[in-house]
Amino acid sequence: MSKFTISRRGLLKSTAIAGVGIAAPTILTSRAWGYTNEPTGGTVTFGFNVPQTGAYADEGADELRAYQLAVEHINGEGDGGMLNTFSSKALRGNGVNGKKVVFVTGDTQTKSDAARASAKRMIEKDGAVMITGGSSSGVAIAVQGLCQDAGVIFMAGLTHSNDTTGKDKRANGFRHFFNTEMSGAALGPVLEKEFGKDRVAYHLTADYTWGWSQEGSIKKYSEDLGWQTQAAVRTPLGAGDFSQYITPVLNSGADVLVLNHYGRDMVNSLTQAVQFGLRDKVVNGKDFAIVVPLYSRLMAQGAGENVKGIYGSTNWHWSLQDEGSKAFVSSFGKKYGFPPSQAAHTTYCQALLYADAAQRAGTFRPSGVGAAMEGFKFDGLGNGPTEYRAEDHQCFKDVLVVKGKENPTSKFDVLEVVEITPRAQVEYPASLLGGELGPYNDGA
């Protein structure tokens, strides 16, 4: 059985390399061995699996808006958005591989079980060839595993944990978003410049895998600078009131507080840390500093004026002035009346990147699309020159270090970009995070 699989893979690879030019063998192979949900009619179905209920519902809604926009652009409707600035010109605004893109949606509820059930519905009932979306790493890893089993491609949405393209990576899964390792690498130099080498840090960490991963990377890069880590305290997810964790910081002698929290936890812990006067405190003769390693503009709005002057990192921000970002913000803003979030940006890019890879491969077969995506270098999608690394299916691109804006001009204008950390500085060897991609699964 396994031998047979290997030989089939070998054959597929060679046909993929042979490309569209030699059409006959491609048709033959696809007839001989179909793949999951091979589209037969004039349309191809994408599955958009986003949180529509629960704490990340607004982020999910923004992802869905971006997906709808991406589908319009791929099908040649609207103003084309980032297709106009995208370095690959394979997509011509007539769908993908001559098929019009349609989509189905589902609710992940930010729960692994619900997300998998929703993705399964898309695969088993609606015939989706690709699943994308999500707003947490637990969900992303769960759905990625499912897509690997089912033989469809998974284009991860907002997931920041190292594990998605590290320990738990899968051949059928691809991630455009950055991760905790890159956040640490990008923040390190900025923290040094702003706060110096002689600092004592105190971590509050959400007590689950992403939190630990984030804490680990900030520790690693800040201790390299010469910072000390005074304590790293785990807080329960969804604690609400963090006062019992914040008061010990007051007299601890630490002069930096790192909040390894995301979403509502981040909003609450930051609001409360500022309430306890930490932002205005002076310790060891230095101004006390608060750092939020992963910023989300949508969530920062929830913390209001408490974000002012607080440093963090982010995947993308709508105030960027490159051509791609400008095209995307203009296209999105015209349609919806407000700027897109980083979640919207990463999901829009993922939809486009998948469509482009399928077009270039001339098939929707996961191994074919994957081969087209692996090592693919592109530009014009808002993050500068970017590469989908073949070894772990992780995008490598510049990382933004941002700061809460002191004088916002609108309610969307809460962050300002402090530094664009170049890609070279955040790159790491794929072996660092472990894991096995394994072979592609094309399903049946």
Next chain:
Amino acid sequence: MGRNTTPKQDYLLLIGFSAAVFAAPFILTPVGAGYPDLLQKFAIFGIFALGFNILFGLTGYLSFGHAAFLGVGSYAAVWTFKLFSMNPILALIVATVIGGAFSVIIGFISLRRSGIYFSILTLALAQMSYNMAYSVLTPITNGETGLQLAQSDPRILDAALGRDYGAVLPSSDLFGIHMNGYPGYYFCAVIFIACFFLSMRIFRSPFGMMLRAVKSNQNRMSYTGLNVRPYTLAAFVISGMFAGLAGGLLAVTDPLAGAERMQWTASGEVVLMTILGGAGTLLGPVIGAGVIKYFENIFSAFNEGVLMQVFDFLPAFLQHAMVSVSSLFVGEGWHLTLGALFMVIVIFLPGGLMEGFNRLRTLGSRVLRRHVDDPEVPDPVERAPGPAE
């Protein structure tokens, strides 16, 4: 307590039930639910609710922590896959036994109290399990990510039998039949029917009568010199084993076990399923489970595009109006529909959906002047009197 049922009627019900379960892929396709994953969920959560009903429907003890057994069952099954074999039978046995063992512990502690004190004890113990599984116990449970299979798992028994899964992740299989898709559903369906039969036997047995007696008046039972604790504990453990089995099946059809399966909202869900369908009735919990899972998976998937198609037959302006009104209730608004449904059912049908069916049946037989012998509609069973106030 309803009328007595004859064994013949019971067997008719069982045959009808089995036929419906086996034909479900065809029956449910027109309403959009005829695909393997959702059918599996119907069967699995049906088992979960059947078990819960043995405790709550018969004894009136309202447990708010039953999801803990579901979660433990899943973890046990996945660990069995990882350590021993991908054979689902072994995993299910282990899941049921571990679920039962865990429920012995929690039941022994919680059943020292009754009423809401019992409910809070089960809730507290289950929440403790959930919180630990999410964080401190990550080495065992893999925390937020959930426990997954890995290629490097030992699988001692499979290795001893010389089974090699090659370079791909294995999936559970029953002597070569993979447990996803329709084979997985029929595997669940067989167990589901067996559980239904078991639950029916318990309902009709002297043990079941004893449990009902506990519900109607525990004090009187105690005055007769009978110690009711062993009976309630037995009911608790049986329902815990059903939950463990359901958790195991979740892992068999989809080998991933996450901590959120144990959260109080999951415990609350099975309570809602049972009450919605009709606590204390045989079929009610199964129907309640089906309705809730249907809403979760199908209503949540309606987006504007789908709605536009649904209302395609209307003139354009009416179409847009209908779409904007109805989109409040589907897609991201599916919770609203579910909440409203809970209220409507409980306000107008105090006995849950089963009461609705029974009323329809009575009405139907009155109109038609003949006895409708549709095994799908069960006998106007024991609408159990609620717990005394």
Next chain:
Amino acid sequence: MDDILLQILNGLDKGGAYALIALGLTIIFGTLGVVNFAHGALFMLGAFCAVAVKSLLGFEKVALDPTKLTAWGTPVEIRTPYIEAWFGDFGAQMLNFSVPISIIIAIPVMLLIGIIMERGLIRHFYKRPHADQILVTFGLAIVLQEIVKSQFGANPIPQPAPEIAKGMVDFGAMIGLQAGGVVYPAWRLIYFLFSLFVIAAVFSFLQFTTFGMVVRAGMADRETVGLLGIDIDRRFTIVFGIAAVVAGLAGVMYTPILSPDYNMGMDFLVLSFVVVVVGGMGSLPGAVVAGFLLGIVQSFASMNEVKSIIPGIDQIIIYLIAVVVLLVRPRGLMGRKGVMEQ
């Protein structure tokens, strides 16, 4: 020492919130015999009273500035709250004090919501099994949440405290310790005092008014009170309204501590049931004592010194206490026999 004092303050603060929510819940239990799963939603509605008041006060005049364009090519909007445009500094102050103002608005609003809920729904469930009560109130909670979500979105919405209460108070110096050791946010101290005030008000209302006497009599023996010819139903309506107001006020005042979102009620629902049961069903003092007790214990369990001995203890301590209390004292700390034991 300072750390311990700080944790006690944290505990009192948290306990104040727990006690207020549990108080309303236990009143409904005790008097009406209803298991109210919508109580968390009432807390959430209170918090959204503050959000609504702030957005009403901050209703903005939108002027377009055609000389400047946004990134997506539409003219920049210049937004000024009407209240500032009309009243100048006074208007700005009104906005600044939106949370305290919300309290005044929230009392009649929550009373009305409570009365409508009782008259329209809860009343018909007095004689129904608890299971039915759970299903209907849970359904109601979901419906209320979804309505709020469709109006305000799912993201938390910041509600800052008034400028004057944003600072820190040197609590240590006030009680004669070294200055600077125990400083605490003013708003949290206000929250604690406020919760004491509301608790005292509810107790004296039940203790010293005829109305309260009848209600207490109704809690003890509803049928006899009815036989005396007293219209207990009308009073029960008002009792439910009061419980809603207490939950709502807890929510309004909590907004500067926890930015409200539509799901916040569910987070407090389980907790408030645990508090009520630990305190003992049907006991108002029990609910208050249990609220403060659990708040303080939770704070201490979160200290690094404790967590280093028992990892993760802060995640389960509330439930652990609940289990221990219920096993040692069958009816919680101060529960009465026969309430909700069936």
